[in-house]
Amino acid sequence: MTPLSTTISQKRVLLVKPIEGSKPDRSHFRTVSVTEPVxxxxxxxVLVKNLIFSLDPYVKPADYTAIDGSPVVGFGIATVVKSKNDEFPVGAILFGPLHWEEYTVLDQMALAEGFRLDQALDRDVPLSVYNGILGLTGLTVWDSLNFVGNLKAGETIYISSAAGTLGQLAGQLAKRKGLxxxxxxxxxxxxxxxxxxxxFDGAFNYKTQDKRQALTELVGEKGLDIYYDLVMDDTLDVALELLNAHGRIIGIGALSVHQGQAPYAPKNLMALIEKSLRYEGYMVYERFDQLEAFWKELTPLVKSGEIKSGETLVQGSIEDLTETYLKFLNGGYTGKVNIEVAKN
Structure with missing residues (x-):
């Protein structure tokens, strides 16, 4: 690894204005060049060199009190180049919350939102896969289905936004359980x-088909047992109508909100009582103790191709992050979207 000099020259993406409550566009971001002391x-x-950014529906400012000019924070893979943390020595590879820039400082609080990768990496698997199906998104799906879903063979599950990384894996794991x-x-x-x-046993285009009609026809007389919600829109009302007694809604994502829509409030919540339904949200950050079991089960399945992982890996730079992110939000890619800005 090349030693650091006394200064760092790098590109950095900044937020110009808040994006909550509006769909992001180019006017929300600007890219700057900076030269700073190490x-x-x-x-x-630790100080890390950022390698591969994960493009996800959510990004946030590094400083909520000073939005204008605050660095953008997403997630990704990086390698440690300077350290005052024994658990993350120089040369370690980690997944964590990274600023959209070439080098980022992560304090103890930021490191708690990520985890070390190099001790678990399978060299036969591309590094970018640990941003997706073998990373935080994969753990989210695997653990939420096991911990919250209580899947039973013969049940019916409906997955919104099913062509993204979360939806793809949820469908495949549910099929393996006999759903x-x-x-x-x-x-x-x-x-x-x-x-x-x-x-998948059935699927429909939510942009060109009536969601209620399409989902009702596909569910059929068997009814719906689980709604794996990655969108949080008016589909919730349809699901509440179709769910069988003791059905489950697993709240995982809110793509509609990240696309500028207001959070959706279901109109027929009485169904929760009338049909003894369970509606539970899931956050993965409390479940990192499941990583070892997750990797043990999923890594062989990914390597063998039994679990497919659709991915778009964009080769680019920090200057390409904004355009790639906006294209991703507008549905321009299939599967997990990563952008590689540097080699390890």
Whole structure:
């Protein structure tokens, strides 16, 4: 590893204005060039070189009190180049919350939102996969289905936004458990992918088909047992109508909110009582103790191809982050979207 000099010259993406409550566009971001001294680290902090950014529906400012000019924070993979933390020595590879820039300082609080990768990496698996199906998104799906879903063979699960990384894996894991799997996606191409490549039992295009009619027809007389909600829109009302007694809604994502819509409030919540339904949200950050079991089960399945992982890996730079992110939000890619800005 090349030693650091006394200064760092790098590109950095900044937020110009808040994006909550509006759909992000180019006017929300600007990219700047900076030259700064190599930072002095406080105890338990590290300086990392950012390698591969994960593009996810949510990003946030590094400083909520000063939005204008605050760095953008997403997630990704990086390598440690300077350390005052024994658990993350120089050369360690980690997944964590990274600023959209070439080098980032992570303090102890930021490191608690991530985890070390190099001790678990399988060298036969591309590093970018640990941003997706073998990373935080994969753990989210695997653990939420096990911990909250209580899946039973013969049940029917419906997955919204099913062509994304979370939805793809949820469908495949549910199929392996013997469930009937229905999904929705935003293009005919993605719908075909779900059925022909991933083995979904049914799927529909939510942009061109009436959601209530399409889902009702696909669910049929058996009814719905689990709604795996990645969107948080008016589909909730449809699901509440179709769910069987003791059905479950697993709240995982809010894609509609990240696309500028107001959070949706279901109108028929009485169904929760009338049908003894369970509606439970899930956050993965309390469940990192499951990583070892997750990797033990999923890594062989990913390597063998039994679990398919659709991915778009964009080769680019920090200057490409904004455009790639906006294209991702508008449905321009299938599967997990990563952008590689540097090699390890």
């Amino acid at each position: 930072p002095e680290l406080v105890d338990n902090a 009937r799997v229905i999904g929705s996606a935003g293009s005919d191409e993605k719908v075909a992918f779900l059925k022909s490549e991933l083995g």
